[in-house]
Amino acid sequence: MGGCFSDTRGGQQAVGTADKTSEPNAEANDTVDLFLRNKGHYGLYSQLEISLSASNLLDLDVFSKSDPMAVIFSKRKDGTFEEVGRTEVLLNTLNPVWITKLCIIYQFEMVQPLVFKVYDVDTKFHNVPVKTIHLDEQQFLGEASCTLAEIVTKRDRTLTLTLQGRNAMGAKNLGMLTLHAEEAMASKTVIEMKIRCSDLEKKDLFSKSDPFLIIYKIVENGTPIPICKTEVIKNSSNPTWRPLVLTMQQFGCKENPLIIECYDFNSNGRHELIGKVQKSMLDLESLHKDHGGINLYLEVPVPVAGDAHKQVLKSQLFVDNFVEKQHYSFLDYISVGFELCFLVAIDFTASNGNPRLADSLHYIDPSGRLNAYQQAIIEIGEVIQFYDSDKSFAAWGFGGRPIDGPVSHCFNLNGSTVKSEVQEIHGIMTAYTSALHNVSLAGPTLFGHVINKAAERANQSLFSNQRKYFVLLIITDGVITDLQETKDAIVRASDLPLSIIIVGVGGTDFKEMEILDADKGELLQSTTGRIATRDIVQFVPFREVHAPGQQISVVQSLLEELPAQFVNFMRSRNILPHPPGAQGGAPPPP
Numbered sequence: 065m066g067g068c069f070s071d072t073r074g075g076q077q078a079v080g081t082a083d084k085t086s087e088p089n090a091e092a093n094d095t096v097d098l099f100l101r102n103k104g105h106y107g108l109y110s111q112l113e114i115s116l117s118a119s120n121l122l123d124l125d126v127f128s129k130s131d132p133m134a135v136i137f138s139k140r141k142d143g144t145f146e147e148v149g150r151t152e153v154l155l156n157t158l159n160p161v162w163i164t165k166l167c168i169i170y171q172f173e174m175v176q177p178l179v180f181k182v183y184d185v186d187t188k189f190h191n192v193p194v195k196t197i198h199l200d201e202q203q204f205l206g207e208a209s210c211t212l213a214e215i216v217t218k219r220d221r222t223l224t225l226t227l228q229g230r231n232a233m234g235a236k237n238l239g240m241l242t243l244h245a246e247e248a249m250a251s252k253t254v255i256e257m258k259i260r261c262s263d264l265e266k267k268d269l270f271s272k273s274d275p276f277l278i279i280y281k282i283v284e285n286g287t288p289i290p291i292c293k294t295e296v297i298k299n300s301s302n303p304t305w306r307p308l309v310l311t312m313q314q315f316g317c318k319e320n321p322l323i324i325e326c327y328d329f330n331s332n333g334r335h336e337l338i339g340k341v342q343k344s345m346l347d348l349e350s351l352h353k354d355h356g357g358i359n360l361y362l363e364v365p366v367p368v369a370g371d372a373h374k375q376v377l378k379s380q381l382f383v384d385n386f387v388e389k390q391h392y393s394f395l396d397y398i399s400v401g402f403e404l405c406f407l408v409a410i411d412f413t414a415s416n417g418n419p420r421l422a423d424s425l426h427y428i429d430p431s432g433r434l435n436a437y438q439q440a441i442i443e444i445g446e447v448i449q450f451y452d453s454d455k456s457f458a459a460w461g462f463g464g465r466p467i468d469g470p471v472s473h474c475f476n477l478n479g480s481t482v483k484s485e486v487q488e489i490h491g492i493m494t495a496y497t498s499a500l501h502n503v504s505l506a507g508p509t510l511f512g513h514v515i516n517k518a519a520e521r522a523n524q525s526l527f528s529n530q531r532k533y534f535v536l537l538i539i540t541d542g543v544i545t546d547l548q549e550t551k552d553a554i555v556r557a558s559d560l561p562l563s564i565i566i567v568g569v570g571g572t573d574f575k576e577m578e579i580l581d582a583d584k585g586e587l588l589q590s591t592t593g594r595i596a597t598r599d600i601v602q603f604v605p606f607r608e609v610h611a612p613g614q615q616i617s618v619v620q621s622l623l624e625e626l627p628a629q630f631v632n633f634m635r636s637r638n639i640l641p642h643p644p645g646a647q648g649g650a651p652p653p654p
Contacts, residue, residue, distance in 0.1 A: 134180060149166040265379060273300070276329055281315055445457070
């Protein structure tokens with residue numbers, strides 16, 4: 065197999081499952097229709113998913129093959145290009161088959177020029193979200209262009225293009241890029257299944273294999289298109305993977321043939337095929353009902369005939385759980401009255417510098433130029449405020465000494481001893497400015513208190529059925545000194561309707577903070593050994609938010625994860641998007 069996925073932990077996490085990456089496209093057509101009508105468009109449109117693969121790419125790495133990522137751009141009316149989306153990064157391959165599907169709105173009445181660019185991503189970017197990767201820092205492998213109509217008018221909606229140098233100049237024969245388009249189906253039906261294997265062959269010399277699965281859908285022309293990948297299970301001959309959630313858009317229909325391949329993970333990207341099966345979703349459902357297993361096989365070439373025969377292995381695949389259910393979207397919940405509640409916590413430790421001096425991170429510029437704290441509050445708050453009906457936001461400070469008091473690690477920013485709420489984003493900004501005159505900067509930097517305060521609110525809301533989900537923004541200039549206490553607080557809060565966004569300001573090296581963000585590694589573990597039930601933390605240094613050449617705002621990419629975190633929490637608690645007063649799923653005890 066060529067390559068694996070390096071957007072998180074060198075490719076060891078799942079890609080393409082409805083609960084892990086993004087929401088199902090169930091509500092896509094309704095949402096797109098509303099958007100287009102608001103923009104004055106009433107023509108024929110469809111939401112398309114574009115699958116990409118490439119072959120014979122340039123090899124620009126010295127000791128390995130390239131690590132390619134593809135990016136789609138669409139041409140605006142003014143002739144400029146707008147980025148549509150990016151695939152994941154694949155390791156060490158010149159023939160990538162990307163799993164990430166990129167969505168484009170097809171409009172019959174418009175010519176829609178597209179440009180596809182392929183980059184070799186530098187190793188230091190392998191463990192960061194792909195949307196934060198600066199394209200100008202990557203090696204260019206080639207580009208190709210076409211119109212969307214050229215893809216959809218092909219008999220099987222598959223188009224192969226030759227990759228060229230920039231602006232069709234430079235070296236030729238840079239490889240081939242294949243595009244396949246499928247129309248998104250407006251269905252909320254999903255299949256959730258748990259797969260395990262037994263007696264997998266040992267591929268590693270000193271340990272058992274590190275297995276993972278890739279599932280492919282076979283499309284009309286017989287081509288297998290990858291639709292998802294499981295996480296890697298380390299050192300196991302009998303792995304059980306986390307439940308997979310697949311939408312009808314991914315697998316098509318229950319009769320559609322699927323290929324499930326099991327690989328042994330290798331960090332260099334040269335993963336070794338252990339075995340595979342070809343079955344439909346209907347077959348997998350029967351396998352679950354019969355409580356049986358199916359043997360994996362390998363295709364062994366026959367030298368004389370030039371064909372291959374199946375070598376049946378003792379390894380078996382089992383489906384321990386198979387459930388067909390409805391998956392609701394973020395918009396389904398919002399439309400019946402669920403809300404986001406914005407909470408802010410600001411760092412008042414002395415390392416920020418004297419607020420009266422221009423080099424301080426807390427300096428209020430008389431010219432009106434915003435400091436990093438103010439920019440973060442506005443950029444995130446202005447998005448979330450629309451999902452909160454009363455726009456009353458809790459605002460706290462930490463690491464400071466209020467007038468005539470001891471150092472506090474969670475004090476009300478407005479100076480009140482009773483109420484922490486302020487009104488609208490302007491209220492947060494006013495309270496922040498006022499606090500700079502009434503609070504002495506101190507220390508140390510502790511997060512545990514504010515996270516526990518936010519968790520307390522989320523817990524009260526959950527068990528009084530207030531239909532609210534809380535978003536805590538923590539803005540800080542330094543590395544925390546209560547790392548383990550913070551981990552414990554986050555693990556406890558992972559069961560609650562709460563997400564945490566941490567923005568680091570200033571020039572501090574925040575590498576130690578990245579451990580709090582499970583996108584960069586495993587789920588957090590508390591001192592008692594308890595594992596977080598889900599990833600609720602996103603961390604970013606502010607200097608990356610406004611870095612030169614940044615194509616997509618990091619703040620934007622952080623907020624894009626919120627709807628999925630919201631929906632995953634609601635699903636985990638079986639909370640359904642019923643209107644107020646209707647019968648819905650009740651939250652189970654913690």
